[in-house]
Amino acid sequence: DTGVTQSPTHLIKTRGQQVTLRCSPISGHKSVSWYQQVLGQGPQFIFQYYEKEERGRGNFPDRFSARQFPNYSSELNVNALLLGDSALYLCASSLDPGAGGEKLFFGSGTQLSVL
Amino acid sequence: QQQVKQSPQSLIVQKGGISIINCAYENTAFDYFPWYQQFPGKGPALLIAIRPDVSEKKEGRFTISFNKSAKQFSLHIMDSQPGDSATYFCAARGQSSGSARQLTFGSGTQLTVLP
Numbered sequence: 001d002t003g004v005t006q007s008p009t010h011l012i013k014t015r016g017q018q019v020t021l022r023c024s025p026i027s028g029h030k031s032v033s034w035y036q037q038v039l040g041q042g043p044q045f046i047f048q049y050y051e052k053e054e055r056g057r058g059n060f061p062d063r064f065s066a067r068q069f070p071n072y073s074s075e076l077n078v079n080a081l082l083l084g085d086s087a088l089y090l091c092a093s094s095l096d097p098g099a100g101g102e103k104l105f106f107g108s109g110t111q112l113s114v115l
Numbered sequence: 116q117q118q119v120k121q122s123p124q125s126l127i128v129q130k131g132g133i134s135i136i137n138c139a140y141e142n143t144a145f146d147y148f149p150w151y152q153q154f155p156g157k158g159p160a161l162l163i164a165i166r167p168d169v170s171e172k173k174e175g176r177f178t179i180s181f182n183k184s185a186k187q188f189s190l191h192i193m194d195s196q197p198g199d200s201a202t203y204f205c206a207a208r209g210q211s212s213g214s215a216r217q218l219t220f221g222s223g224t225q226l227t228v229l230p
Contacts, residue, residue: 004158033217042121042204042220043159056215090158102147102208104218106158 002026004093004107012113013081021076021110025093031055032074033104034066037088049074050096078112086114119207121177121221134192138205138225141186145207149218150190152180153202162203163190195228202226 005024013019025032031050035043045058049068063079072093078085088111092104120139128134138148147166151159165172165179165188172179178191192199205221 033215035218040223042119042206042222043218044218044220048215048217050215056217058217092158101214102149102164103161104149106151106160108156108158 004091004105006089006091006107006110007073008110009108010111010113012115014083014115015083017081017114018077018079018080019112021078021089021091021112022069023074023076023091023093023107025072025074025091029093029095029105030072031094031096032068032072032077033092033094035072035090035092035106036060037090037109039087044088081114083114086112088112117199119205119219119221121205121224124222125222125225126227128195128226130195130197130228130230132195134190134195134199134225134226134228136190136203137187138189138206138207138221139185139187140207142207142209142219144185145219147208147216148179148181148188149206149208150177151204151206151220153204153223157186157189159204195226197228197230200226200228 007022018094033048037043047066048056052068066076068074088109090109092106149164150162151161152162176193181188202223206218
C-alpha cells in the first residue's frame with residue numbers, strides 16, 4: 001500500500017498570491033485532515049473532511065479553505081498569502097473519524113515559502 | 116485549555132541510555148494520547164498511543180506512562196539508539212468545532228542519541 005501522497009513537495013509564492021495543495025489518502029481511508037507545521041513547532045489542526053463534508057475546522061482565517069473529492073482526495077486552498085503562511089502543510093488520512101479513526105497517517109507534506 | 120506542554124525542547128542521550136520526554140495537558144476531555152516521531156523532510160509517524168484508562172503501555176523499547184490525576188504523560192525510550200535521533204511530538208485528541216476530533220500537538224523534543 002502506498003502512503004499518503006502530497007503534491008507539490010515544495011512551493012514558493014509571493015505575498016497576496018493564492019495556492020492549492022493536493023493530497024491523496026491511503027487507499028480505503030475516507031477521512032482527510034490538514035495540519036500546518038511552522039518551523040520548530042508542532043502541527044496545528046486546520047481542517048478535517050469525511051465523506052466530502054467538512055467535519056471540523058481549527059482556528060484559521062477564512063483565507064484557508066479545503067474540499068474533498070468523491071475519490072477521497074483533498075485540496076487545501078490558501079488565498080491572499082501572508083509571510084506568516086510559510087510552513088510545512090501536512091495531510092493526514094484515517095479510516096473514519098469514529099472507531100479506529102484516531103490513527104492518523106501523515107504524508108511528507110508540502111513546504112510552502114511565501115516571499 | 117487546548118494546550119499540550121512538552122519538555123524538554125532538546126535532549127542528548129548516550130547510546131544505550133534512557134530518553135524521557137514529558138507532556139502535560141489541561142483539558143480533561145482529551146481521550147487519546149499518541150506520540151509521533153518525525154525525521155527531517157518527513158511527516159510525523161505514529162509511534163505509540165495510550166488511552167486515559169490505562170497507566171502504562173509498552174511496545175518494544177517505547178513505553179508511555181500516563182498519570183490521569185496529574186494530567187501528565189511521558190515517553191520513555193529504552194536502550195536509545197542513534198537511529199532514534201528525531202523530533203518527538205506528544206499529542207492529545209479532543210473535540211474541534213463541528214463533529215471532528217482533532218489532535219493538539221506539543222511543541223516537540225529534538226532527541227539526539229550519541230554513538
